[in-house]
Amino acid sequence: MATNHYYGRDVVSIRDFTKDELEFLFSFTDRISTLSRIERSELGKGITLGSIYYEPSTRTRMSFEAAITSIGGSSIGIADPKSSSIEKGESLSDTIRIMDLYSDVLVLRHPLDGSGRFASELSRHPVINAGSGSEEHPTQAMLDLYTIYKEKGRIDGLRIGIIGDLKYGRTIYSLVYGLSNYDVDIRLISPPTLSIRKESIYGVENKLKIQEYSNLPEDILSTLDVIYVTRIQKERFPDIQEYEKVKGTYTIDQSTLDKSKTDVSIMHPLPRLDEISHSIDNTTNATYFRQAANGKEIRAALLALITNEDPA
Ligand code: NCD
Numbered sequence: 001m002a003t004n005h006y007y008g009r010d011v012v013s014i015r016d017f018t019k020d021e022l023e024f025l026f027s028f029t030d031r032i033s034t035l036s037r038i039e040r041s042e043l044g045k046g047i048t049l050g051s052i053y054y055e056p057s058t059r060t061r062m063s064f065e066a067a068i069t070s071i072g073g074s075s076i077g078i079a080d081p082k083s084s085s086i087e088k089g090e091s092l093s094d095t096i097r098i099m100d101l102y103s104d105v106l107v108l109r110h111p112l113d114g115s116g117r118f119a120s121e122l123s124r125h126p127v128i129n130a131g132s133g134s135e136e137h138p139t140q141a142m143l144d145l146y147t148i149y150k151e152k153g154r155i156d157g158l159r160i161g162i163i164g165d166l167k168y169g170r171t172i173y174s175l176v177y178g179l180s181n182y183d184v185d186i187r188l189i190s191p192p193t194l195s196i197r198k199e200s201i202y203g204v205e206n207k208l209k210i211q212e213y214s215n216l217p218e219d220i221l222s223t224l225d226v227i228y229v230t231r232i233q234k235e236r237f238p239d240i241q242e243y244e245k246v247k248g249t250y251t252i253d254q255s256t257l258d259k260s261k262t263d264v265s266i267m268h269p270l271p272r273l274d275e276i277s278h279s280i281d282n283t284t285n286a287t288y289f290r291q292a293a294n295g296k297e298i299r300a301a302l303l304a305l306i307t308n309e310d311p312a
Helices: 019-033 059-070 092-102 115-122 138-152 170-179 240-246 254-258 288-307
Strands: 048-053 074-078 105-110 127-132 159-163 185-189 209-213 226-229 265-267
Touching: 019 138, 019 288, 048 059, 048 092, 059 074, 059 105, 059 127, 059 288, 074 092, 092 105, 092 115, 105 115, 105 288, 115 127, 127 138, 138 170, 138 226, 138 265, 138 288, 159 170, 265 288
Parallel strands: 048 074, 048 105, 105 127, 159 185, 159 226, 185 209, 226 265
Antiparallel strands: none
16 A cells, blocks of 8 residues: 555644545545455454534534444544533533543544644644534545545546535535645635635635636536535524525525536535425435445545554
8 A cells, every 4th residue: 555644644624635645545435445344344443533522413423433433443422512521611622631531533523713723732642623613624525525536537627516605614615625636617606795715715716716606607507517505504603684694595406407417416515404405315416415425434444544554
């Protein structure tokens, strides 16, 4: 196996990973997906994953747990701060220090931007950022890029629409950073009040072709290879009335598919509210459940590579 650059490493931002490193992860993911259950369970034997979730999670937490279990490790963690000493007032730093004592690798989701970096500086063991405020969610982008590559056979040359809450959605920042390694054409669609934070894409925008819209023109819709839909991030709005103004702005349904390429991939990090109609769930275009399944595979590969120098 080529040198494993993931060994012992934090995953705080997808910007810390080169294109070669990302592609190494994708091919390692392909490889372990074909292993037998027994072979796979050798990869992470004896490894304990410690997770701390200060915000709700279904897919990220469950896929990390399923992933570590599938490679033979086990997990401990705080799924709800109310059930831990956080409720008694224990600080983030003490919580991290303690979980670091009991774990070989840590996963943290926290409402503050910068929380992932903070944890990585405190912890002796590698830290994986599972969502830091509206800043980043790097493993989501890893599974998103992997999904695009699996569904389309390539990433270069694609035209990708990203639609919804581009201001607060952390998944789209990590996705845009990850896509900046490729030759892609990005169309951003959001209400003007939820457009992308320019200061956060400073430095990558010159590597990407990006155009912004408040409504998706039909002549553009018909050229998109991927439509990546996001939830309006209600919990991040300082003013709930502002949320009320923009909720339910976009819905992807059969009429959207009728105007799109026949093989367009509809992606979503989930959870969805009303931005994708359930009526398209059984179409081949609906990629979001396959995407969620890929989350377990990418995270299993990532955990194996982080905790094992030569997991071949
Ligand atoms: C996302 C998140 O937490 O940022 N969820 C996820 O991890 N799949 C997206 C969201 O909550 O809208």
